[in-house]
Amino acid sequence: MxxxxxxxxxxxxxxGLTVHYGGVCAVRDVSFEVxxxxxxxxxxxxxAGKTSTLKAVMGLVPRxxxxxxxxxxxxxxxxxxxxxxxxxxxxxxxxxxxxGLSVEKNLLLGAYAKPWKAATRxxxxxxxxxxxxxxxxxxxxxxxxxxxxxxxxxIGRALMSRPRLLLLDEPSMGLSPKLISEILVVLQRLxxxxxxxxxxxxNAKLTFEATSTCLVVENGIVAMTGPVSKLRHDPRVRRIYLxx
Amino acid sequence: xxxxxxxxxxxISLGAVYALVALGFSLVYRTMGLVNFAHGxxxxxxxxxxSTFYLSTKLPFALAMIVAIAVTGVIGLVIERVLRxxxxxxxxxxxxxxxxxxxxxxxxxxxIWGATGRAVPSPVAGAPIELxxxxxxxxxxxxxxxxxxxxxLLVLFLSRTKRGAAMQAVAMDHEAATxxxxxxxxxxxxxxxxxAGLAALAGGLVGPLLYVSPTLGGALGIKGFAAAILGGFGSxxxxxxxxxxxxxxxxxxxxxxxxxxELVTFLVFTAIIMIRPTGVFGERTVNRA
Numbered sequence: 076m077x078x079x080x081x082x083x084x085x086x087x088x089x090x091g092l093t094v095h096y097g098g099v100c101a102v103r104d105v106s107f108e109v110x111x112x113x114x115x116x117x118x119x120x121x122x123a124g125k126t127s128t129l130k131a132v133m134g135l136v137p138r139x140x141x142x143x144x145x146x147x148x149x150x151x152x153x154x155x156x157x158x159x160x161x162x163x164x165x166x167x168x169x170x171x172x173x174x175g176l177s178v179e180k181n182l183l184l185g186a187y188a189k190p191w192k193a194a195t196r197x198x199x200x201x202x203x204x205x206x207x208x209x210x211x212x213x214x215x216x217x218x219x220x221x222x223x224x225x226x227x228x229x230i231g232r233a234l235m236s237r238p239r240l241l242l243l244d245e246p247s248m249g250l251s252p253k254l255i256s257e258i259l260v261v262l263q264r265l266x267x268x269x270x271x272x273x274x275x276x277x278n279a280k281l282t283f284e285a286t287s288t289c290l291v292v293e294n295g296i297v298a299m300t301g302p303v304s305k306l307r308h309d310p311r312v313r314r315i316y317l318x319x
Numbered sequence: 320x321x322x323x324x325x326x327x328x329x330x331i332s333l334g335a336v337y338a339l340v341a342l343g344f345s346l347v348y349r350t351m352g353l354v355n356f357a358h359g360x361x362x363x364x365x366x367x368x369x370s371t372f373y374l375s376t377k378l379p380f381a382l383a384m385i386v387a388i389a390v391t392g393v394i395g396l397v398i399e400r401v402l403r404x405x406x407x408x409x410x411x412x413x414x415x416x417x418x419x420x421x422x423x424x425x426x427x428x429x430x431i432w433g434a435t436g437r438a439v440p441s442p443v444a445g446a447p448i449e450l451x452x453x454x455x456x457x458x459x460x461x462x463x464x465x466x467x468x469x470x471x472l473l474v475l476f477l478s479r480t481k482r483g484a485a486m487q488a489v490a491m492d493h494e495a496a497t498x499x500x501x502x503x504x505x506x507x508x509x510x511x512x513x514x515a516g517l518a519a520l521a522g523g524l525v526g527p528l529l530y531v532s533p534t535l536g537g538a539l540g541i542k543g544f545a546a547a548i549l550g551g552f553g554s555x556x557x558x559x560x561x562x563x564x565x566x567x568x569x570x571x572x573x574x575x576x577x578x579x580x581e582l583v584t585f586l587v588f589t590a591i592i593m594i595r596p597t598g599v600f601g602e603r604t605v606n607r608a
Contacts, residue, residue: 156500159498165498171494184484
């Protein structure tokens with residue numbers, strides 16, 4: 076995955092993002108940036124609009140935005156299924172692996188948008204190195220994996236397309252503290268390799284460890300934003316999101 | 320013993336046709352999560368097209384079949400295209416849409432070919448083969464061989480090709496499939512096209528075995544549907560086993576219960592399904608809310 080550091084610098088910029096479901100406004104006028112090579116977190120309670128924000132960036136829900144760009148590319152004109160072809164990988168909430176297909180097929184489908192060649196095999200090898208447990212389970216049906224293994228598979232599947240920006244939706248959901256720390260190690264390694272990340276999480280502790288800048292979303296609007304070093308010491312954030 | 324074996328052989332060729340019908344049901348279900356209720360009617364269309372090309376246009380039987388499969392495949396594409404807007408609204412609506420489309424096809428069949436049926440002569444001449452005192456019609460062997468070949472090709476397509484894997488992924492998780500770059504609409508279109516092609520194959524092959532009439536697809540559709548459920552809906556080997564089982568069951572029931580044979584077939588089917596609701600090869604392949 077060394078090639079990533081030499082990729083052109085692309086910033087994800089989101090301005091005035093709004094999402095409506097019927098008459099209900101889930102996200103209102105949210106703006107943020109994910110500079111190339113940076114990891115940005117979005118924390119908030121259940122129903123605050125975190126997942127909607129991520130799905131809106133991905134184009135999986137109808138959205139309005141003043142600007143929605145990835146580098147020079149206008150994302151508002153890109154269909155959800157083409158995002159991966161522009162270097163955006165997506166790890167859905169609740170894992171959503173292809174339960175009836177093998178682990179290896181799941182990973183290979185992550186590279187669906189590219190021809191399956193020797194390079195794909197090589198990326199597959201890298202995934203088994205990053206997640207050794209997936210290598211051991213490569214022939215198993217994805218539905219038969221544990222929650223933690225499925226989460227790793229979902230991340231691995233997204234990485235198979237060699238994205239330049241990774242969107243992650245609640246990778247810690249339903250996992251034990253031990254597994255959460257394993258996921259954290261992976262996220263930190265990806266970050267060190269220069270992969271841009273947008274991480275949506277209820278788990279503020281994990282998010283603060285994995286990212287450098289964070290947005291706090293409440294009721295569909297950005298309540299607070301700033302570097303993790305600062306948010307970590309904010310009394311309100313400490314009380315509500317860190318339970319201190 | 321001899322009689323029993325002869326009965327089994329008698330049921331296998333129709334069973335192979337049921338298997339082909341079941342394969343169409345299972346393929347669309349496995350790749351879309353949808354039960355295509357128009358499938359039986361598409362079988363009728365395929366049967367009429369194949370017999371028309373064979374009898375009126377005087378094409379050789381094999382060529383008539385290929386043309387019929389191609390034309391019916393296009394009809395499958397049209398069905399998917401018309402129903403596509405319903406998919407994103409409410410999946411149940413799409414299911415009901417297939418029922419509606421079936422009725423439309425039925426009406427079109429009667430408009431084009433009339434309400435009376437036609438007999439199709441067997442394309443394979445020659446006396447039945449005698450083997451260990453059993454009589455086997457050559458055409459039965461042809462049907463069996465083609466059904467086997469279609470099954471093998473379908474299994475290879477789903478298990479060995481990228482497109483096959485992607486099509487199954489769509490039924491398992493719509494959103495994740497989109498995120499990895501799969502064009503869900505195109506995948507569904509291919510599912511409907513191949514499903515319709517299988518329907519035409521079944522309809523064309525059954526022409527010389529049964530009488531081609533507007534009710535043909537209804538009868539074959541319900542047997543194929545039962546076969547798919549018996550084997551485990553969505554399972555490819557299950558569709559084949561289910562089809563052959565229903566065919567043999569039919570043959571026995573016809574020999575022993577004459578007029579009540581259909582009743583007996585479906586009573587046995589119901590009993591098996593009550594004991595094993597997931598079918599023989601029951602597996603969870605579809606995750607549709």
